[in-house]
Amino acid sequence: xSLWSELLEFGEPPRPDYTISDRDQILTRVSKAxxxxxxxxxxxxxxxxxxxxHSVLAGRDPVEVLGERMQRVNTKLFPNPAAIVTxxxxxxxxxxxxxxxxxxxxxxxxxxxxxxxxxxxSRRLDDYQFSITLAGGAIAETGTIILxxxxxxxxxxxLAPWAHFAVILREDILLDVPAGIRALGLxxxxxxxxxxxxxxxxxxxxxxxVHGPGVQGAVVIEQRVK
Amino acid sequence: xxxxxxxxxxxxxxxxxxxxxxxVGLDVxxxxxxxxxxxxxxxxxxxxxxxxxxxxxxxxxxGDLPVIVPSGSCxxxxxHGAPLEFEKERDLSAVQELGQRxxxxxxxLVHGRGITKWPGxxxxxxxxxxxxxxxxxxxxxxxxxxxxxxxxxxVKEFGEGEQCCGxxxxxxxxxxxxSTAMGDLKLEHIRAVxxxxxxxxxxxxxxxxxxxxxxxxxxxxxxxxxxxxxxxxLANGGTA
Amino acid sequence: xxxxxxVDQAAAELSAETQAxxxxxxKVTHEKRTKLLFDQYKNPDQLRQWAGEVKQHVIxxxxxxxxxxxxxxxQNGIKVHWAATASAACHTVxxxxxxxxxxxxxxxxxMVSEEIRLGRFLQHHGIESVETDLGEFIxxxxxxxxxxxxxxxxxxxxxxxxxxxxxxxLGAYNDDPxxxxxxxxxxxxxxxxxxxxxxxxxxxxxxxxxRIVLVTNEGNSRFxxxxxxxxxxxxxxxxxxxxxxDLPLFLNLLGRSATAQELTVYxxxxxxxxxxxxxxxxxxxxxxxxxxxxxxxxxxxxxEILRCIRCGACLNVCPVYRQASGHAYRSVYPGPLGAVxxxxxxxxxxxxxxxxxxxxxxxxxxxxxxxxxxxxxxDLLLRLRNRAHVRGVAMEGSPPMGAWxxxxxxxxxxxxxxxxxxxxxxxxxDLLPIPALQAWEQSRALPEWRxxxxxxxxxxxxxxx
Numbered sequence: 001x002s003l004w005s006e007l008l009e010f011g012e013p014p015r016p017d018y019t020i021s022d023r024d025q026i027l028t029r030v031s032k033a034x035x036x037x038x039x040x041x042x043x044x045x046x047x048x049x050x051x052x053x054h055s056v057l058a059g060r061d062p063v064e065v066l067g068e069r070m071q072r073v074n075t076k077l078f079p080n081p082a083a084i085v086t087x088x089x090x091x092x093x094x095x096x097x098x099x100x101x102x103x104x105x106x107x108x109x110x111x112x113x114x115x116x117x118x119x120x121x122s123r124r125l126d127d128y129q130f131s132i133t134l135a136g137g138a139i140a141e142t143g144t145i146i147l148x149x150x151x152x153x154x155x156x157x158x159l160a161p162w163a164h165f166a167v168i169l170r171e172d173i174l175l176d177v178p179a180g181i182r183a184l185g186l187x188x189x190x191x192x193x194x195x196x197x198x199x200x201x202x203x204x205x206x207x208x209x210v211h212g213p214g215v216q217g218a219v220v221i222e223q224r225v226k
Numbered sequence: 227x228x229x230x231x232x233x234x235x236x237x238x239x240x241x242x243x244x245x246x247x248x249x250v251g252l253d254v255x256x257x258x259x260x261x262x263x264x265x266x267x268x269x270x271x272x273x274x275x276x277x278x279x280x281x282x283x284x285x286x287x288x289g290d291l292p293v294i295v296p297s298g299s300c301x302x303x304x305x306h307g308a309p310l311e312f313e314k315e316r317d318l319s320a321v322q323e324l325g326q327r328x329x330x331x332x333x334x335l336v337h338g339r340g341i342t343k344w345p346g347x348x349x350x351x352x353x354x355x356x357x358x359x360x361x362x363x364x365x366x367x368x369x370x371x372x373x374x375x376x377x378x379x380x381v382k383e384f385g386e387g388e389q390c391c392g393x394x395x396x397x398x399x400x401x402x403x404x405s406t407a408m409g410d411l412k413l414e415h416i417r418a419v420x421x422x423x424x425x426x427x428x429x430x431x432x433x434x435x436x437x438x439x440x441x442x443x444x445x446x447x448x449x450x451x452x453x454x455x456x457x458x459x460l461a462n463g464g465t466a
Numbered sequence: 467x468x469x470x471x472x473v474d475q476a477a478a479e480l481s482a483e484t485q486a487x488x489x490x491x492x493k494v495t496h497e498k499r500t501k502l503l504f505d506q507y508k509n510p511d512q513l514r515q516w517a518g519e520v521k522q523h524v525i526x527x528x529x530x531x532x533x534x535x536x537x538x539x540x541q542n543g544i545k546v547h548w549a550a551t552a553s554a555a556c557h558t559v560x561x562x563x564x565x566x567x568x569x570x571x572x573x574x575x576x577m578v579s580e581e582i583r584l585g586r587f588l589q590h591h592g593i594e595s596v597e598t599d600l601g602e603f604i605x606x607x608x609x610x611x612x613x614x615x616x617x618x619x620x621x622x623x624x625x626x627x628x629x630x631x632x633x634x635x636l637g638a639y640n641d642d643p644x645x646x647x648x649x650x651x652x653x654x655x656x657x658x659x660x661x662x663x664x665x666x667x668x669x670x671x672x673x674x675x676x677r678i679v680l681v682t683n684e685g686n687s688r689f690x691x692x693x694x695x696x697x698x699x700x701x702x703x704x705x706x707x708x709x710x711x712d713l714p715l716f717l718n719l720l721g722r723s724a725t726a727q728e729l730t731v732y733x734x735x736x737x738x739x740x741x742x743x744x745x746x747x748x749x750x751x752x753x754x755x756x757x758x759x760x761x762x763x764x765x766x767x768x769x770e771i772l773r774c775i776r777c778g779a780c781l782n783v784c785p786v787y788r789q790a791s792g793h794a795y796r797s798v799y800p801g802p803l804g805a806v807x808x809x810x811x812x813x814x815x816x817x818x819x820x821x822x823x824x825x826x827x828x829x830x831x832x833x834x835x836x837x838x839x840x841x842x843x844x845d846l847l848l849r850l851r852n853r854a855h856v857r858g859v860a861m862e863g864s865p866p867m868g869a870w871x872x873x874x875x876x877x878x879x880x881x882x883x884x885x886x887x888x889x890x891x892x893x894x895x896d897l898l899p900i901p902a903l904q905a906w907e908q909s910r911a912l913p914e915w916r917x918x919x920x921x922x923x924x925x926x927x928x929x930x931x
Binding site for chain 2: 472473474475477478493785786789790825826827828829830831832834835845848849850851852853854855866867868870871872873874875876877880881884903905906908909910911912913914915916917918919920921923924
């Protein structure tokens with residue numbers, strides 16, 4: 001490493017030799033190193049459910065657990081869509097984005113002073129104070145919102161505005177982390193969101209809203225208004 | 227096994243260990259040929275030198291008697307360190323065998339002999355320093371159980387009790403700044419609970435902490451765990 | 467970095483203020499971690515043991531896991547590259563960028579990129595590469611080095627950061643952490659939008675599905691992967707876990723061990739290029755598997771260190787790290803993990819350059835106790851000390867033990883030395899396991915020499931009366 005950095009000090013680093021492919025070189029060295037092992041460690045027989053915190057879940061209503069766990073990580077769980085709109089109004093956040101799939105669910109609650117767009121234009125990302133998007137589900141145990149590439153249609157819309165609200169269908173709530181992993185399925189890019197964007201890089205002091213939302217909200221609904 | 231540190235500096239600790247073991251009804255042998263467990267060279271990286279000393283220890287302690295050591299550090303050397311440096315040696319099994327019958331004193335009394343109460347009297351507030359070599363073993367818990375059972379003794383917990391005192395063998399002299407800073411931090415936590423005596427199962431930690439406290443002009447009374455047991459017993463009129 | 471200054475010297479020269487803040491924040495994180503784990507699980511040590519066994523199994527079978535992961539990823543539409551050295555890894559990145567005519571890059575925190583000095587390399591080739599993790603961003607504008615693998619600027623205070631922001635034109639001096647963070651937010655979100663390529667690392671890769679798992683608290687990796695069209699992931703060859711169902715165990719331990727969180731805020735599972743209906747994100751995903759010394763580790767007797775998931779728990783608990791901070795280790799990886807990994811990654815030829823690091827430990831074992839993958843770090847430090855000795859690496863403060871060991875294996879000579887010294891009232895420096903009495907006595911008093919006293923007492927006591 002230090003040799004490498006010295007080379008950088010003195011100009012152009014050497015171009016690697018492509019005559020033996022790096023792939024072959026690495027795999028050959030790996031095989032040679034492992035050949036010498038008298039025996040190789042076996043995969044332990046453990047149940048991947050060992051990490052579940054059963055005491056948290058124990059026969060309780062998943063929505064209740066979700067709410068309690070979201071509170072721990074500072075995600076605000078709202079009782080219904082109307083409550084989100086009331087909150088937005090109280091904060092003076094009137095410009096935002098609503099995912100088209102949720103428009104009918106929220107439309108009636110927005111007053112005339114709101115300016116809500118159904119298309120998120122990433123060029124103008126600073127124009128949106130809030131966003132409302134559909135979640136792929138949630139994990140009760142950890143108070144986690146699941147956003148999938150397939151269902152949550154614009155990655156930036158749920159990330160760039162200061163306040164983001166995820167709409168979760170009750171039937172999509174999963175109990176625990178292993179269930180969340182099983183639900184990944186074929187989705188190309190799933191993100192679990194457990195609280196607002198945060199950092200403690202400056203003197204260990206917790207600050208929310210570093211790159212993503214400073215306010216993370218959620219609401220559980222029985223079904224969307226179609 | 228008396229340990230080289232007791233052989234050189236702390237003869238009373240070795241004596242107390244012997245008295246304690248006799249008090250619980252054991253015949254104690256002291257093989258005269260014993261020297262050191264081999265740890266200094268092992269920690270220093272000179273494993274062939276260390277193995278030479280371990281082989282000497284193997285010869286000295288041949289047989290099947292349990293080997294009782296008033297030091298978590300030397301015990302860990304024989305139970306864990308020596309097998310590591312003998313991994314590729316042909317006498318590994320002999321080393322492992324010795325390791326298996328080597329006990330730290332408190333562990334031996336409590337878990338080997340089933341003694342959980344100590345008689346006599348010792349009027350003092352004790353701060354017990356858990357030496358790092360008792361990590362993952364039941365020694366520290368054994369020692370505090372016995373100490374707390376002595377009439378007159380109050381064992382006080384202090385801050386960051388699981389942290390190292392900074393001795394670390396040769397570390398104490400090759401990294402003097404860090405070692406001393408770690409010692410100061412430990413002393414600060416200990417002084418905060420105002421103990422009458424600082425007790426440990428390892429004289430090496432106490433040599434470091436006590437030596438530092440003396441150098442600072444604020445000496446602190448240090449005693450080995452065995453000395454407390456012995457003195458409690460003597461206060462009771464127990465015979466040594 | 468710090469040249470060849472010893473860890474002790476570096477610690478002695480560290481400002482009291484920096485030392486105090488490093489000590490405080492590592493201590494707080496460590497205590498929160500322990501509380502969280504022990505409050506929630508009856509036997510968290512069992513979790514650490516399983517996780518360690520899973521990773522050791524992967525390492526021992528990398529010869530089959532690596533080709534399997536590669537095939538899986540290719541099926542998922544990912545382009546897989548291999549880089550044996552730091553230089554090869556850098557050039558592979560550059561080749562991808564140049565082919566796309568991409569001159570602006572956003573980066574998340576990846577220790578591999580620190581290893582290969584990617585930032586400097588890209589700059590050298592005229593590519594703008596912006597660090598987006600707040601800590602790494604500050605390291606970058608200060609042309610500094612991270613001093614902790616999870617908290618890169620643990621060594622800086624708010625005033626220093628405020629000065630750097632002022633110097634970089636990010637507003638007038640203001641050392642309020644919230645203001646600093648909001649200014650970074652404003653600055654960086656435009657950098658994401660301008661960039662064409664995102665470079666990340668990976669926390670885990672599942673061999674079963676080929677999924678890449680990335681965790682951040684800030685959400686910067688999500689922003690990188692939402693705003694750009696091409697994703698390059700630099701991945702050390704040891705990052706694999708066998709199955710998706712192993713991820714809960716590792717995510718659980720990583721969050722708790724690193725920052726005392728049940729889950730890191732953002733946990734991303736990337737399987738390939740974006741979904742057809744997805745508006746944002748990568749059309750092209752490249753993975754570069756990086757060796758850069760890892761096969762040297764695999765050839766050593768310290769392969770356990772390859773289990774490491776870079777949580778930083780061993781740094782946080784380490785009393786030496788708490789005194790010395792990260793730069794003292796002269797390496798990308800500081801602390802106990804670094805003291806093992808850094809010298810090994812130098813390869814056999816350059817091992818000597820960092821052979822002193824394994825000595826920077828009192829062998830207290832706290833690192834082993836907290837390690838989420840149960841790496842026996844003290845044993846590995848000892849093995850490396852032995853390796854240094856066998857290779858004849860000369861090191862300050864390492865006393866020759868040969869003469870001592872001869873003495874300690876000859877009981878008569880030992881006993882003579884013990885009591886003779888007493889008679890002569892001098893310290894037998896050739897006998898004691900304390901090689902440098904001066905260093906001892908500078909800060910600590912030495913007890914009275916009582917060599918042979920116990921044996922004499924015993925002999926008198928046992929003499930039949």
